[in-house]
Amino acid sequence: MSMFEARVDRVLGAGPFCEIGRPRVTTTSPNTALIAIGGAHVWRQWHGRDVSPRSRPDPGWHPTAVYRSDDFTCLFQVTTRWPVNALAFHPTLPLLTIGTGAYDGGWAYEGELLLLNLSTGATVSLLEYPREVRQLTWQDPETLALVLAIPCDEDKETFGTTALACTIRRDDWDRATDGMLRMPYGEEPYIDESRTDPAAATAVIEQLCTERGFAWTPRLAVWAIQALTDGHVLAALEGIALECWTPTSEDCAWRLPAGGTGYQVTTLPDERTGLVLTQALGSSHGGRWRNEPSVVVEVDLGNGAVQATHQAASRAILVSRADGWWALRCTAAKAGAVMLVDPNSARRRRVQMGRYDVFNHYFDIRYAPDLLFLQGLGDEPHQDKRVVAVDTPHGRVRQLFPLEWDTARGGHLFGGCGAYLEDRAGPALVHAGTVHDGAGMLPGNAFVARRTYPTGEPQWVFTTDDQATALDVDDDFVYVAFNSGELVILRAEDGAVQVRQQLLVNGHRVVPLSLACAGENRVVIGTLDGRVLDCSITALPRSE
Template sequence: MSAREIRLDRVLGAGPFREIGQPRAVATTSDGALFVVGGDLGWPQWHGRDVSARSRPRQGWYPVAVYRSDDLTCLHHIATRWRTNVIACHPTLPLAAIGTGAYDGGWAYEGELLLLDLTTGGTVSLLAHSREVRQLTWRDPHTLDLVLAIPCDEDEARFGSTSLACTIRRDDWDRATSGMLRMPYGEVPVPDAPRTDPAVAVGIVEGLCRERGLRWAPRREVWAVDALSDDRVVAVLEGVRLECWSVSSAETLWRIPVDGTGCQLKVLPEGRTALALTQTPSTFHGGRWTADPSVVAEVDLADGVVRALHESARCAVLVSRADGWWALRDTEHDRRAAAGQILLNPPDGGPGTTVGLGRYDLFNHFFDIRYAPDLLFLEGGAAEHWQDKWVVSVDVPDGPMRRLFPLEWDASRGRHLFGGCGAYLDDRAGPSLVHTGAVHDGAGLLPGNAFVVRRAYPTGELQWVFPADHQATALDADGDFVYVTFNSGELVILRAADGTVHARQELRVDGHPVVPLSLVRLSPDRLAIGTLDGRILVCSLAALPDLASDQE
C-alpha cells in the first residue's frame, strides 16, 4: 500500500490540444459541439534507445481525443495501435468512426475501423480482421462508405490496386460489438487516392485556437529533464536542443530550437553548463536509410547561449560520470561500417581519446547511469554483440577497459537481458547500481519480464529485484528512495534499502493518462517528469493521513 500521495502541482509546457501531439485528422459533430482529433505523439524510440515494449501490446501509442468546441476542454482520450487516417462523425448518433492503419513495411496493410462513443469515450473495433482503413464517409445514418487497403502484397496483382471500396449498411451502429463486420465486404478496386494531408488537420487546429484567442504549437517527446540548483528545470525534446523553465512561475526562460530531436541531457558538475545531444531525422537515399552524425552542444545555463558544438563521427549516445568526464559511444549498426568506437572527453575541453568497445544496438546496449563514478557501458560478445552482455568501465584518460560483472545476475538462467537507465547509490548498504532492463522473449515483453534491480558496485552481487510488466523509461534515486517511471504511465517509488513499494500511482493530467519518458528529483519531496506529449509535470510527494489515528 502506498505511504505517499503523488500530487500534480504544476504543468510546464501546457497548451491546447496537447494530448494529441501532431494533428493528423479532425472531424466535427453535426451540431458543432464536439471536435474529434487524431494525432501522433511520435514513437517512443530514438536512435540509441527504445522504450515501446509493453506486456499488453494492444495498448496503442497513437492518440485520439474528443474536445468540447466552446472551450477546447478534452473530454475523452484514447490510444490506438495505428495512426489515424480519417475520422467521420455519425450524422445523428453520438458516435465517430475512426480509420487507422498503415503498411507494415514488408507484407500486410494493417489497421482498424474503430467506433468511438462520444458520450462515454468507449471504443469498439469493428473489423473481424486487421485492415488499413484509408477513407470513410457516412452516406446516411445507416450507411458507411469505406476504402480499405488490400490485405497484403500478393493481392495487388489480383486487384490492380492497393485500395478497395465497399459500403456497409446496418441498423445497429449504436449497438456495435467487437469484430461484428466480417468478410466479405463486397469490395471493388478503386484507384489509389492521395492520402489526407496532415497539414489540413494542423490548419484546422490552429484556426480553432486562434478563434478562441489561443496559440497552438506542437510539443512532443521530452526525452530528458534535469534540475538546477536555483529552482529551474532544463529539458530536451523534439524540435528543442535545450529549454529552461522556472518551476515556481511555470515560465519558459529561454529555448534553443533545433532541426531534430533532443535526446539526452547532462548538467556538468560545476552547474553552469549542460551537454545536450541532438539528432536529425534519418533520410532514405539509394535504397537505404542514412543518418547525420549526432551533435552535442555545450550550453551556458545562465542565458541559453551555445558555447560549442561537438559533432560525432556517426550517430551516438552520451555517457557521463560524476566528475564531468563524458563520452560519445558510436551507435552505428551497419556491418559495413567501422562501428563500436567511444570518444572520451575531459571536462576541461581538452583533446579526447578514442577507444573501441564493439557494436551497439538500441534494443540491447542502452545503459545510462546517473551519478556514476565511472564511465559505464554494456559490451556484448565478440561474435554476437547482442548476447552475453557485461557491464564494463572505461578508464580515463587513456581508455583501458575493465569488465565489472555480467548484466545477467543469475548465470544458471542464461537469459538475454536488455539494458536501461539507472543511478549510482552509496548509502548504508554500500556502493551499488540501481538499474532497469528487460528480458528478451520471442513473444515480446512478457508480464514480469521488465525489472528494476539493485546490485553491489563494482562486483554486481544481487541485492534486490522489482519485477514489472512494462518497460521503465526513467529512474532517479537518493539515499532513501528509488523513483521509476514506466511506459504504462505509472510512477513507482521503491525503498532503496530493499526494493519494497513505498508509493505507486498512474500519472494523469486533467484526468487523462500520460506516458512519462524522463524524470529528475528536484528535492526530497518533488519531482519533474517529462512526458511523451511534450509536457513537464512538477509533482510533490505528500504523506497519506494515518487512517487508524483518524478513527480514534
C-alpha cells in the same frame, strides 16, 4: 498498497491540442460543438535506445482526442495500434467512428474500425478481422460508407487496386459490440486511394486557434529532463536542444532550438554548464541516405547561450561521470569507438568498446563514480554483456560484473537507465532492463535491480511487465517511469513498493519518457506528448 501518491502540480509546455502530437486528420460534429483530431507521436526509439512497447497485444500509441470547440477542453482521448486515417461523427447519436490502419511493409493491410461512445467513453473494434480503413462517411443515421484496403498483396491482382469501397447499413450502432461487422462486406474496387493530409489538418487547427485567440505550438517527446538544485528544470525534446523552466513560472525562461532533437542532458558539477546530445535529421546526397553525426552542445545554464560544440565521428550517445568527465560512444553499425572528454582541458582519448545496438547496450547511469558501459563479446557484442568502467585519462577498460546476475536463468538481458547511490546498505547501482524473449515482452520480464558496486551482487529485484523509460534516486527512494504510463516508487534500501499509479493529466493517461528528482518529495517528468509535469509526492492518509 501504495503509501504515497504523485500529484501533478504544474504542467509546463501545455497548450491547445497538446495530447495529439502532430495532427493527421480532423472532423467536426454535426452541431459544431465538438472537434475530433487524429494525431501522431514520434516513434519511441532513437539511435541510442528503444523504449517502444514490446508487449502483446500491442497497447497502441497513435492518439485520437475529442475536444469542445469553444475552449478546446479535451473530453476523450484514446490510443490505437495503427495510425488514424479517418474520423466521422455519427449524424444523430453520440458516437465517433475512427478508421485506422497501414500496410505492414511486406504482405498485409491491417487496421481497425473503432466506435467511440461519447456518452460513456467506451470504445469497441467493429471489424471481425483487422483491415486498414482509409475513408469513413455517414450517409444517414443507419448507413456507414467505408473505403478499406485490400486484405493482402495478392488481392491487388484480383481487384486491380488496393482500395475497396462498401456500405454497411445497421440499426444497432448504439449497441455496437466488438467484431460485429463480419465479412463479406460487399466490397467493390475503388480507384481513388487518397490518404490523410496532415498539412490540411494542421491548417484547420491553426485557424481554430487564431479565431479563438490561442497560441498553438506543437510539441513532441521530452526525451531527457534534469532538475537543478535551485529548482530550475532543463528539458530536451524534438526540435529543441534544451529549454529551461523556472520553479515559480509556467513560462519558459529560455529555449535553444535545434535542427533535430535533444536526446540526453547532463550538467557539470557546478551546475553552470549543461551538456546536451543532439541529433539532426539525416539527409540524402546523390540518391544515398546519410546519417548526420551527433553533436554535444555546451550551454550556459544562466541564459541558454552556446559555449562550445563537440561533433562526434558518427551517431553517438553521451556517457557522463559525477566529477564532470564525459564520453561519446559511437552507435554506428561498424563503429566501436568511445571518445573520452576531460571537461577541464582539450584532451581527448579514443577507446575501442565494440559494436553498439539500440536494444542491448544502452546503460545511462546518473551520478556514476565511473564512466560505465555495457560491453559484449567481440564477434557477438549482444551476447554475454558485462558492465565495464573506463578509467581516465589513459582509457583502461575494467570489467566489473556480468549484466545477468542469475546464472541458472542464463537470460539475454537488455540494458536500460539507472543511477548510482550510497546509503546505509553501501554503494550500489540501481538499474532497469528487460529479459529478451523471441515472443516479445513476457509478463515479469522487465525489472529494476539494486546491485552492490562494483561487484554486482543483486540486493533486490523488482519485476514488472513493461519497460522502464527513466529512473532516478534520492536518499530514500527509487523513482521509475514506464512506457505503459505507470510511475513506481520503491524504497531504495529493500525495493518495497511505495507508489504504483498511472500518470494522468486532466484525467487522461500520459506516457513518461524522462524523469528526474527535483528536491525533497518532488519529481519532474517529461512526456511523449511534449509536456513537462512538476509533481509532488505526498503521503496517503493511514486507514484506521
